[in-house]
Amino acid sequence: MTDAAQPEGYEETAFTADRIPRQAPPPPKGKLGKLGDAFDIARLPWGHYIGVNPSEFEYEYLGSWYREYKYMGERDYHDYSMINETRWSKFVDEDISLIYRFLRFWFVFWTHLLSFIGPGGGKGGGWFITGIVAACTILFLFAADTIFSALTPLAIVVAICGLCTVLRRLFETQSIRFYKSNKNWSNDVAFCRRSGLVKSFQGDFPFYEFDAFIEMSADMKGNQYHTLKVRHRYPQFSKHPNWGVRGPLEFTFPTDTGSIAERYAMWDMLSRYMDVSQPLPDIPRLEPFRHLDPTTRAYDEAGKRGRPATYWRDLYARVDEKELKRLRDEHHQTVNAAPWGSRPDLMAQSVPGYKDSYTAEPEDVNAYAHAPSRKVRFVERPDATTEEAPRQEPPR
Template sequence: MSAAKLQQHDVTQYVERPMNPNDKTSVYSDTAYDSRKPRSMPPEPEHKDGFLMRTARGQRITLPAGAHCKEHASMGYMPSDVKGSIQIEQYEQENRGGHRMVTWPDLLEWPVLQRSLQYVIAWFTFAGGLFSAIFIGIFTGLSNGIYLFTYFFLPLFSIWVILRYLNRGEPKLKKDTRFYRRTGMVSLYLGKDQPRQEIPFDEFDPYMSFRTGPTGSSSFVLQLAHRYSETLIGHPNQFDHVHGVYLAWEELQQFMDVSQPLPDTVYNERFRPFDPVTVEFDRETNRKPDHWRRFDNRTYLDYCVVASDAAKDYPWGKTREQALAEGWKPSEQRWQEAQQRREQRQENDIA
């Protein structure tokens, strides 16, 4: 993220009010982003960017405002990752949780590197160390297998156990970018011993940049550029397809928009009862509290494939109503039709 030449501009001081779950006005501050009530803002200044800045920003995303495809199930957590209850008091005290904040971590910050290292060590431990010890022990002799198990698998396994213990819970980040739903603010890390900068969400414009890896593989990245400065924020993930960037932008918009419920994801499901707009939406649509968590991982992965296909087929650039009128099918409909075909085949097999 670049925070160079960040201009100072008047922003209404935001104050998050004490929460009363039955009163939306007591939860969302006056500065919360509401797509139904656009603010009056100064016109976008003319940018005289050089080649490097234009390359860093990438191409402006010009989709209809808001979330329309909404196939958020095609990316994110697994149902097994969010089993059990949450200590909502701790989330409220620390001003975080899926009903309050989305964070984009700095990939070079130590807690993030430490968690990445855990996954790498896990792969070498179980896919490399344990499998190699068993394979060598069977085909070259038991003593060789024991040697590998003792001097390769066990040390790696010990490191993995330590990292797993250190990484328990959610990482405590300092350099991340934070998006606050209840205040409509984006909080930026500017450097050590400097206060975080707060900027309204609706002052950012979405861009998509193209990346080429060392092996020649290509990917796409969502970027947010501040309209009145040179501040540029990059999404921590890289996407294999353009529609992945579009989905990430839709999900962020829906999260920040207090006229809309929280994005319907596995991670957010446990936090839905603590966001008034989402509570009202779930009551009106009769959404089950454990809609995603009642899936086992394998079934959910099957659903993710269906959701990914729906996102890939979506006529991006059109509203949801336009897409449905043209015959586009959301994942819910595709899943139900697939279930019906499966049941029909079973009935035919029995007959």
């Protein structure tokens, strides 16, 4: 790796893709916890950023962040946000009782299950349940003594689902008033940009000691589910004191439902977030803090962002949920069309034996979901060279 100068404003341990040091070989598979076992269908490459952020969950075109920002204000939002210019927290420290946690879980479960409103403003489970009862009502009309008694079950279901819809909307819009004083994102379990460290209860480890995997699971009906796992490469050094070798240190990054390409985009965004040679990812939750990060501030002041300083805030202030869904769908197509497959892996230069596994992947990474049931063309990753540098995030 090249010996590039450390950008000002960051600690000496801060991560950049062109300064990955030489490291030890990983332990053999299956010897020290889960490391590339049969459920891991892909290990994602390091470096060579595409500069495309995931379109789902809460990163782009979802209005929950804006409600929090408006209520809290920029100053409080910085500390209570899951992600800011210094750390991407992965643990919530709530000052609430176990009874409240229990009641809240079931409240959220039933109101979200029975609500007419679904994720992103779509249709929720209430429509499905109401539809089933409505179909059964037709049969009740022939068996019931009166029309009133036949329509009673449908009326009850509509009333319950309607109440759940109201309660879900109130939870989404008003729960932040409670969380502001009780929900605290931890600085002790987080991906820290300025130090380049991943902090956890097992210890603090350099970001370059972690690898990203697409993990596949299936239910009894054969439906596949794909998750992005960021896992410590050397589990012998990150065992939990109370767990022994029960499992390696790993973090899950959800991207809601969607394509495997969305998981690639999440890893791309996390890597750029940690790489201090790159500006902060241009997502709504980070926009209020761009001027606080040295690299991003210089990037924006040079006019490279190509957007107004309050682009995301202005967008969310004027669009409705229908327009956000349209923008989200368009961006999802951009994520799927990005050239995720067959990129060089910079980590192969730094970890002996690293390139001996997971070197082939489909040209279209979404084809992982179809292999081996369909004919999928796998290609080898080309070797990385020291002259190659990650690409900057392009303005959109």
